[in-house]
Amino acid sequence: MTIKTKIIVLDDDPTGSQTVHSCLLLTQWDVDTLREAMLDSAPLFFVLTNTRGMGADRAAAITREVCRNVKRVLDELKNNGQDISPILVSRSDSTLRGHYPVETDVIAEELGPFDAHFLVPAFFEGGRITRDSIHYLVVEGKETPVHETEFAQDSVFGYTHSYLPDYVEEKTSGRIKAEQVERFLLSDVRGNSLDRLLKLKNNVCCAVDSETQADLNHFAEQLKDATKHGKRFLFRSGASLLTSLANLPAQPVAADAMAEYVRGGKPGAVIIGSHVKKTTLQLEQLLKVADVVALEVDVQRIPTEYKTLLDEILTQARQAHTQHLTPVIYTSRVEQVFPDQQSRLAFGEQVSAFLMDVVRNLPETLGYLISKGGITSNDVLSTGLALRTSRVVGQILPGCSVVCCPNNHPRYPDMPVVIFPGNVGDEHALVTAYERLSAKA
Structure with a gap:
């Protein structure tokens, strides 16, 4: 049986497709619609849950419904000889707003277990980069830690840390301590991290640096190699990681x-x-x-x-x-x-x-x-x-x-x-x- 890879993106608003093309956006997630997307020729599709516009409880319920239907379709296709290996991405805002860890927790409960979940908030076209685990917004060449921007003052999703391990501890109310977060620095992302990726387990949280698309392209290849060795990863990311995972050619119309x-x-x-x-x-x-x-x-x-x-x-x-x-x-x-x-x-x-x-x-x-x-x-x-x-x-x-x-x-x-x-x-x-x-x- 040939196993096909499909990148399944649960997008909390419809802007996660901002670095790709030729793929489907779903505004419904019933079994028939998901099956159509699974069998589509594009390597990825987006489920537009719009959860950033909801309260946490409703966001969790919607995410759970999507995951259960995804699992049903995957099981059905496998029984029909069409085995699909999913790469699951919880796409969220590149300025760290959104229902984290609510959505990744639900995805892990319904579609896990995972060996790790990765925070990769970079979005290079929008000037969002991560260095030394600190996430920055770059405007006209000036780098500002995101906790110093207007986005950190969001009345629903506000936060006080740009250093991703501290952000994780803040958002998980201490369930995941900052020192427990695995940090993949630029030297790791640009080097050979395969052995380290293969040792990850128990859905450990990982924060990933990246300053350029080439950084993520290189790291994505190592992530894919690790999945070929049986590792299961979940991603909480901005849009730029999807460019690397999908590896698409130029768009048809300039x-x-x-x-x-x-x-x-x-x-x-x-x-x-x-x-x-x-x-x-x-x-x-x-x-x-x-x-x-x-x-x-x-x-x-x-x-x-x-x-x-x-x-x-x-x-x-x-x-x-x-x-x-x-x-x-x-x-x-x-x-x-x-x-x-x-x-x-x-x-x-x-x-x-x-x-x-x-x-x-x-x-x-x-x-x-x-x-x-x-x-x-x-x-x-x-x-x-x-x-x-x-x-x-x-x-x-x-x-x-x-x-x-x-x-x-x-x-x-x-x-x-x-x-x-x-x-x-x-x-x-x-x-x-x-x-x-x-x-x-």
Whole structure:
């Protein structure tokens, strides 16, 4: 029996595909959909769980459901003579936000045992590197430990350490002590670590350094060698590790030629839900472009004036499209204050529901859609466009995936959608994506 390897990525928002192409994104994880992805020709697929937008209990329940269905499909295929050896990745934010260790614990319970789980948060296109087990954000050549950035102040996923062993101890509430974390430093990653990898056991936590894609390419080969010797590893990673594990060729259409995916050369629309500082700077630059129309969604009106506000935004969006302009629909930039995490998440879901009602009712002749923000993008794919699966065709900018709706979509067949993470790109990146799709570069 031939054993085939498949990289299975449980992605807590839809931006983990930001370094790969030609693979499926699943917004549903029933047995039939998972079987289709397992048998797809691409070496990897993503299950978009969107757990970063949920509380910990719900995140655990969703992760458990996915894992149990994955196991059922793997067992079924093996019984039919199609044995698949999975490489399991819990893809999360490269600035260390997310439900760790909740998700890796559940995956280990359902699909383990594992000999080790590796923290590999590097995302080079976004300036995230790890050196001496300290994770950095690099902006314009300046390296800042991530605990000193705005991301560490996240009201749901905040943390106080950039040194990964201390981060692990903090997030596991001391269950895993910092000194118990196995550190793979740059010298280890760039050297020969196979013997050490073969000695790992009992799901030990490992923190991995990397400054370049070549670092991870080399280390990934050693990880694969170890799995051939029977070792079972789980990964909690940023996007760059997936590039190394998948080892894909160049994408079929170059980033600066993505306009060829636009339907009928028509103008598109931009939906912005992310509130991070970088998104706001990019929005300000985009609103300076002549052919865009700013449509601000006053989120404070949503609870009491939902339908009125929705009608206003949709009417203005249709008028803009009729005039061959691009509506930029964005949530008001004032940060809301909430008494607790539950209230914040509930309000976020209400705002997202509003934006998805906008997406569902944009003009049918829309040429493309740019979705800014991880959770926003997940909701666009799963709810606004109601896609069961979609396929990544490539990256329009480093870290910004383009997926296409299927050709039988009831409203937007073949429409390209840009999944644009909130914290990726320089201040002109959103303008660049717009120009490439508008063929105005």
